Every structure is written in structure tokens, then in C-alpha cells.
Amino acid sequence: MLLRWLRRKEYDGTETALRMLQKPYTIDCDDIQIEKPKRVVDVRASKGRVLRYLRLPKAVDFMSPDTTEYFSQTQRNNLFAQLKANKD
Numbered sequence: 201m202l203l204r205w206l207r208r209k210e211y212d213g214t215e216t217a218l219r220m221l222q223k224p225y226t227i228d229c230d231d232i233q234i235e236k237p238k239r240v241v242d243v244r245a246s247k248g249r250v251l252r253y254l255r256l257p258k259a260v261d262f263m264s265p266d267t268t269e270y271f272s273q274t275q276r277n278n279l280f281a282q283l284k285a286n287k288d
Contacts, residue, residue, distance in 0.1 A: 244251050
């Protein structure tokens with residue numbers, strides 16, 4: 201009875217259970233990803249020599265200057281004319 205059960209095909213169409221039991225150590229390489237330990241590498245070294253430089257912090261919350269003009273040229277001329285008139 202056990203052999204009959206082992207010899208029948210699985211419902212999903214894969215190998216028989218007997219064959220699966222006969223070769224338990226074969227593994228599909230496509231299904232398993234082996235995790236290799238990462239090497240400790242100094243990312244600031246070049247050809248075995250450590251590069252010596254100053255690492256600047258990243259520019260955080262940096263805003264470039266806004267070039268919008270708040271006054272037109274005629275408004276500026278009027279302002280300077282008024283300042284010049286008040287000075288006299």
C-alpha cells in the first residue's frame with residue numbers, strides 16, 4: 201500500500217513521491233538562492249591605500265536664491281527719486 205502511494209503521481213504533475221525520496225539531496229538551483237556572507241571592504245581605499253580626504257556633509261534643506269523681482273524698474277526709479285527728494 202505504501203509503495204502504491206509512493207509510486208503514484210502527485211496531483212500537480214510533478215515527480216512521483218518515490219523518486220523524490222530516492223534523491224533527497226538533489227536541489228534545483230533555480231529555486232534556492234544561497235546567501236553568501238558579504239566581505240568587509242573599505243570603500244574609501246584605492247589599490248590597498250586608504251584615500252585621505254575630507255567628507256563634506258550633504259547639502260540638506262538647501263534652497264537656491266530666488267531671482268524673482270519684487271519691484272519693477274519704474275518702481276525702483278520712483279523709490280530712489282523719493283529718497284533723493286527727502287535727502288534735499
